[in-house]
Amino acid sequence: MTTLFPVNRFKELRTPFYYYNISVLKKTIELLKEETDKSGFKVHYAIKANANPVLLKIISSYGLGADCVSWNEIERALSCGFRSDGIVFAGVGKSDYEIENALKADILCFNAESLQELIVINEIAGKLGKTARIALRINPNIEAHTHKHITTAIDDSKFGIIIPELDEALNLISGAKHLQLIGIHFHIGSQITRMQVFKNLCARINELTEWFSSRNVSLKIINVGGGLGIDYHEPDILPAFREYFSVFREMLRLYPGQELHFEPGRAIVGQCGTLISKVLFTKNGGNTKFAVIDAGMTDLIRPALYQAYHKIENLTSNGEKTHYDVVGPICESSDTFGKYVELPETKRGDIIAIRSAGAYGESMASRYNLRDLPPAVFSED
Ligand SMILES: *Cc1c(COP(=O)(O)O)cnc(C)c1O
8 A cells, every 4th residue: 555645636735734545544444443343342542643523523433432531522522423432531630520521421431540530520420410430540550662751651650540549449439429430441651562562561451350350349341542553664554453452362361241442543543644745945054954844843743742753755856865854934943853854856845745644743733833723634525
């Protein structure tokens, strides 16, 4: 599969914009479902990776659930066809109004991240005369071997309840009239490409489910979160779903009646999106040649925020290869998409594609420098 871009169409449009290849999105979801359906695994797409309504409607049409981290995401998910009984709500800092609205919407469950959150959800549910379904988000203390800003499950990470507090969490829930414990939840980080990390997670979960079982607590749902990475160097390659799901199929011991849930975000939408930009200027800066493009860190912040790599292509030149620092127009030195990037001879007006930008691109865009938010263009519209 090699993505062909409608370059002539791009030439007519104002840049920058996100271009989404709908057939890549559909192929990705179909590949995912091939693996999950046969095992009865449940999938909640992590809305924060990309909340574009056009994409969400396609994703929900395949029957996936949604993983949300704010009330606004829940509202967006509901308006784009996700069923409330497939929505889970995570986050270390849920506001009271968000908890209240989520209870009224009757979502599947709250992934609760602290003892105090349990107390507050119980109080709010009591006032509304409702019972809140709870999955405890546990910090399993697993090193994810990814960038430190997207590691979420080592000691001293802000996410989840630490294992030594689980006893107290169980006591609290058994004394709370408006809480029903239905499962446990984990999410250990993002852009994880080493399957060994997920194997370590499975081993830890097996210990924990045994521990819960020894306390006579039955858990209907084991939710292992998201985190599967994509190959940013090979934008035309789909995620390693087969390898990933077989780790859990082979290693995780489920008790009778237990369901296994997943929350992939990046893996579903990453490869279908490309940030399309035009070259404004080229210039020399000492030993460096710069290509200044009209997209910036306000459109795609991952390189500036996580030193993330994105493959950069010039769609309109086949000149001789040379090297450029590809930079944006924002008044920050970190507004750089790539250093010493090999590109064909590049000139003003050339169209530049920044690949694998479907996840955490549009959804993290900002209006810094009062720039416009990047619009979205789709392959089938
Ligand atoms: C961000 C997040 C996800 C999705 O992570 P990906 O790396 O995009 O798969 C899943 N679950 C939770 C709780 C998250 O915060």
